[in-house]
Amino acid sequence: MAVNWLHKLASRGSVPVFPVLGKQGDGALRHLALSPQIELVDSPRHASVLLVAGEIPADRFEPLRRVHDQLPYPFTTLWFRSEPWPHLERVARIDDLDDLPGALVTAHLELMEGCRGSTHRLLPDEPPNPWEGEGDFGQGGEGMMGGVPYGRPMAMNMADDIRDGLTLDSLTFRLGPFFFAFPPGMAAEITLQGDLVQTWQTQFAPYPQSLDDIFFNARERPVPIAEVELARARHHLHRLFHALHLAGLENVSLRTLRLAHGLSTSSTLDGLRRALSRSGFFRLTAGGGVLGPEQARMIGGSAARAAGMADDLRSEDAGYRRLGFSPVCQTAGDTHARWRQLLDEIDQSLHLARLAERDRVHTERTGSVETPRGPWSARRPADASALFDELLPGLEWGDALATVASLDVAGVADQPVGTRPSGESRAVRGGTGNDV
Amino acid sequence: MFSELFLPVLMVIFMLVVGGYAVAVLDRLVASALGTPQAGGIWLAPIARGAWLLIQHANATEAPDWRAWRLAPALYLALAAGGLAVVPWSASLVATDLVTSVVLWGSVEALATVVIFLHGWSANSLLALIGGYRYVALGLSYILISMFVLIGVALPAESLQFTQVVASQEGLWNVIRQPLGLPLFLIVGLGMTFWGPLNLADSTDLAGGTASEISGPPRLVWDMARAAMLVAFSGVAATAFLGGGLGPWLPGPLWMSLKMLAVLSVLLLLGRLLPRLAPERCVTLMWVVLLPLSFIDLVWAGIGALL
Numbered sequence: 185m186a187v188n189w190l191h192k193l194a195s196r197g198s199v200p201v202f203p204v205l206g207k208q209g210d211g212a213l214r215h216l217a218l219s220p221q222i223e224l225v226d227s228p229r230h231a232s233v234l235l236v237a238g239e240i241p242a243d244r245f246e247p248l249r250r251v252h253d254q255l256p257y258p259f260t261t262l263w264f265r266s267e268p269w270p271h272l273e274r275v276a277r278i279d280d281l282d283d284l285p286g287a288l289v290t291a292h293l294e295l296m297e298g299c300r301g302s303t304h305r306l307l308p309d310e311p312p313n314p315w316e317g318e319g320d321f322g323q324g325g326e327g328m329m330g331g332v333p334y335g336r337p338m339a340m341n342m343a344d345d346i347r348d349g350l351t352l353d354s355l356t357f358r359l360g361p362f363f364f365a366f367p368p369g370m371a372a373e374i375t376l377q378g379d380l381v382q383t384w385q386t387q388f389a390p391y392p393q394s395l396d397d398i399f400f401n402a403r404e405r406p407v408p409i410a411e412v413e414l415a416r417a418r419h420h421l422h423r424l425f426h427a428l429h430l431a432g433l434e435n436v437s438l439r440t441l442r443l444a445h446g447l448s449t450s451s452t453l454d455g456l457r458r459a460l461s462r463s464g465f466f467r468l469t470a471g472g473g474v475l476g477p478e479q480a481r482m483i484g485g486s487a488a489r490a491a492g493m494a495d496d497l498r499s500e501d502a503g504y505r506r507l508g509f510s511p512v513c514q515t516a517g518d519t520h521a522r523w524r525q526l527l528d529e530i531d532q533s534l535h536l537a538r539l540a541e542r543d544r545v546h547t548e549r550t551g552s553v554e555t556p557r558g559p560w561s562a563r564r565p566a567d568a569s570a571l572f573d574e575l576l577p578g579l580e581w582g583d584a585l586a587t588v589a590s591l592d593v594a595g596v597a598d599q600p601v602g603t604r605p606s607g608e609s610r611a612v613r614g615g616t617g618n619d620v
Numbered sequence: 621m622f623s624e625l626f627l628p629v630l631m632v633i634f635m636l637v638v639g640g641y642a643v644a645v646l647d648r649l650v651a652s653a654l655g656t657p658q659a660g661g662i663w664l665a666p667i668a669r670g671a672w673l674l675i676q677h678a679n680a681t682e683a684p685d686w687r688a689w690r691l692a693p694a695l696y697l698a699l700a701a702g703g704l705a706v707v708p709w710s711a712s713l714v715a716t717d718l719v720t721s722v723v724l725w726g727s728v729e730a731l732a733t734v735v736i737f738l739h740g741w742s743a744n745s746l747l748a749l750i751g752g753y754r755y756v757a758l759g760l761s762y763i764l765i766s767m768f769v770l771i772g773v774a775l776p777a778e779s780l781q782f783t784q785v786v787a788s789q790e791g792l793w794n795v796i797r798q799p800l801g802l803p804l805f806l807i808v809g810l811g812m813t814f815w816g817p818l819n820l821a822d823s824t825d826l827a828g829g830t831a832s833e834i835s836g837p838p839r840l841v842w843d844m845a846r847a848a849m850l851v852a853f854s855g856v857a858a859t860a861f862l863g864g865g866l867g868p869w870l871p872g873p874l875w876m877s878l879k880m881l882a883v884l885s886v887l888l889l890l891g892r893l894l895p896r897l898a899p900e901r902c903v904t905l906m907w908v909v910l911l912p913l914s915f916i917d918l919v920w921a922g923i924g925a926l927l
Contacts, residue, residue, distance in 0.1 A: 190671050197668030198659035220657040226827040229679055229835045232672065256679040256835040296675065311682060357746050365825060378757075379750050379899070432816070432824050432896035435654040463895055468817070470825075470898040581750060582898055585825045 202231035209238025258302035397600035473587025485558030491517030639851030703852030710872025751829025761906035772921035786864035816891025
């Protein structure tokens with residue numbers, strides 16, 4: 185009786201969801217962030233429901249199995265626009281974004297009330313590699329250092345400190361591809377001394393990102409500049425939302441997302457800019473990550489303009505010139521400069537959109553377009569995540585993650601953001617044939 | 621026997637439970653006022669969350685230091701209880717009226733560093749470990765500032781007993797007598813309880829830091845302990861600077877509750893309004909700005925005591 189009462193009570197709270205992002209899964213994440221019943225959590229240990237959003241490439245299946253097994257019992261999974269693995273039991277697939285929050289709430293409710301059993305583990309509960317330690321504490325039998333128990337090196341002093349000479353034990357580990365602070369799909373092998381990044385090797389590049397179809401259309405034919413600029417501002421606001429969450433400014437990050445959600449030519453950035461300045465976002469938070477000229481050129485777009493390069497394909501379009509467009513730039517080229525640049529560009533985009541809507545101005549140049557990710561002439565903006573390998577060593581952990589958030593490195597996918605599938609949410613039959 | 625042993629224990633347990641719940645509700649109220657809608661109702665949501673954590677299993681990591689990992693949340697809760705035990709609600713209503721209660725609070729701050737590191741280290745997991753490192757790297761700077769500021773309030777009282785510190789504020793509260801004291805102590809409080817802008821141990825960039833690997837009942841205890849430590853800190857701040865239970869018309873415990881709620885609200889509001897400081901800026905702020913200010917506060921208090 186008491187247990188039932190406890191379970192009923194537990195089902196009354198918000199639903200802790202750990203999102204695993206596949207291709208084009210980030211839209212679901214933003215939709216859920218605005219749903220009051222859903223609490224998106226950053227660690228799988230803090231979740232009741234594992235949401236697999238978007239198609240997961242086969243080379244990320246193994247990490248997905250490991251993340252899946254990190255959720256504490258009782259837990260359940262839900263797949264959004266992604267085909268559940270056939271051997272999973274009682275797994276629901278949802279295709280309609282509007283149905284997703286409700287489906288997550290129902291899954292949690294059923295789990296708490298005992299109508300749905302917990303999902304089972306996929307991997308055996310044993311170390312990933314055989315025990316190879318020797319000595320009293322498995323350290324390898326060489327004094328206090330060395331050894332590779334369970335196939336991973338122990339933290340030990342293997343290299344000089346690259347900052348201030350205070351040498352600590354180096355700790356090497358792999359993170360991603362579902363770590364919330366990385367671009368979706370990215371994984372890296374990192375060596376830290378204390379919280380200082382000593383080496384960084386990007387192992388999986390992030391998934392190519394899908395842009396709004398207006399940028400694809402702009403390459404083919406003249407399109408209304410108002411639409412292009414609103415899509416650009418929305419893309420930048422989505423990135424800012426993510427960075428503000430990382431910085432611990434939860435309220436402002438949701439405000440940013442709401443602004444992006446209802447963005448129109450009458451929207452203004454003044455309130456958000458004021459809130460960011462007053463909070464000290466540009467002065468107090470983690471920064472660093474200065475791009476050299478070559479690195480800035482490699483990424484292109486707003487990151488290059490934040491480093492002082494006034495390259496922007498919009499300058500070559502007669503439509504934009506009629507609206508008085510000229511690129512805005514920063515000079516410092518660091519994380520804070522990139523966020524200032526982004527805010528200036530959002531402001532500029534909203535201003536251009538207002539003028540273009542009033543005068544009904546269209547783009548005039550086809551064959552190339554300045555996307556929010558950078559210039560797209562002959563080739564789409566390509567992945568630049570390898571840049572992290574040279575940019576992040578020497579930064580503290582917080583600065584490194586702030587730098588990663590401030591750089592839009594994922595390449596552009598060959599398809600625009602998918603149109604929403606029509607039809608209601610549906611359940612598919614799992615491997616054991618249980619309907620959900 | 622009852623009044624000497626059981627009553628103080630009951631009083632501390634009552635404060636742990638009610639205080640922890642009050643922090644959870646207040647934080648949701650602040651978030652809601654700042655534009656983040658809360659699911660499940662502000663009053664019920666903390667209880668629903670507690671029930672969920674009781675149902676959720678405590679997970680395992682690979683080869684953790686089990687004893688330390690399971691004990692750390694309980695030890696942190698015990699430290700918060702120790703802090704609450706020396707907070708006087710009125711001249712006579714105090715769980716333990718030690719003559720060295722200010723020193724005991726100092727030891728709570730110092731031991732918290734050990735327990736928080738233990739929590740991060742014993743999980744045998746990367747992000748939790750970094751959280752533990754960070755707290756140790758910054759903890760000393762909080763504690764030094766806190767000690768100077770608390771010595772400042774002990775001087776006019778000529779005592780290390782919180783009830784005497786309250787009595788010394790009959791004529792003038794320390795918040796006015798030593799204007800630097802309370803602002804400095806509030807910043808120390810955010811650091812010591814790793815809350816909001818100074819939450820570098822359990823931060824978002826570490827996916828929860830020392831708490832990134834815990835679930836179920838241990839997480840419930842850890843969350844309760846963090847909230848209780850915030851309440852204990854608010855109690856000490858209200859005692860040291862806002863005259864504790866002193867005030868006209870209302871009974872002492874009510875005045876004390878109101879003052880603690882005011883301090884809690886300020887801390888929770890700062891926690892929601894400010895971004896997390898970069899660790900390096902945090903160290904600079906503590907050692908270059910706040911520590912010299914705490915010296916000035918101490919000299920100010922000393923001169924005031926001599927005059």
